[in-house]
Amino acid sequence: MNLLLLEEHDFIAPQRARLSGRRLQHMLEIQQVAVGDRLRVGRIDGLMGEGQVLALDEQHAELRLELDQPPPAKLPLTLLLAMPRPKMFRRILQHCASLGVAEIILLNSYRVEKSFWQTPFLQPEVIRENLLLGLEQARDTLLPRVRIEKRFKPFVEDRLPGLLGDSLGLVAHPGDHPPCPRAVTGPITLAIGPEGGWIPYEVDKLSAAGLQPVQLGERILRVETAVTALIARLG
Secondary structure, three states: OOOEEEOHHHEEEOOEEEEOHHHHHHHHHHHOOOOOOEEEEEEOOOOEEEEEEEEEOOOOEEEEEEEEEOOOOOEEEEEEEEOOOHHHHHHHHHHHHHHOEEEEEEEOOOOOOHHHHHOHHHOHHHHHHHHHHHHHHHOOOOOOEEEEEOOHHHHHHHHHHHHHOOOEEEEEOOOOOOEOOOOOOOOEEEEEOOOOOOOHHHHHHHHHOOOEEEEOOOOOOOHHHHHHHHHHHHO
């Protein structure tokens, strides 16, 4: 935990917070803090700064706060992600939050198994928990937006062109396509498919909506690896 994130209900005064639960246990067992120590803290969707420990026991920690630093800027990136396998979905959420993705839209695809949509990891509170873990790692406070679009064709035909706007639209897909660009400075909309990739129909639909197919080379990557590699390359 490189940043202690504060919820609204943690505040007992404008510059005071009282913590318990997982964060308190981390302070006691991992950071081994004591009264008087100063920690990096941040208000979720707000400013960052320092917190000084005023009181500490096994039930609560009380901190005096100095929040005066803006969080790092988000990447101007909207990620269209075919719903991954549940066992990797949590890691992908954490990676996206750590890397600064602004918005994640979960899509259906022909190769996405129906059971994936039944995972408890799609519960809003579980999604938020994993995004917070990514923010803690990267020292960020701004939660990415997450949307779910289970109907591929209506979303791509009716909503994606408007969402795309003036951003650079890319669809990652192995094959005879141009290499994925590097260090793009403007807004990006990036579509990444499921294990096995998009089917040709889906690539055609995404292309018709304004997304250009690109590739990362001859190696076939797992989705969680491709997500990290593509975001790092584009950023």
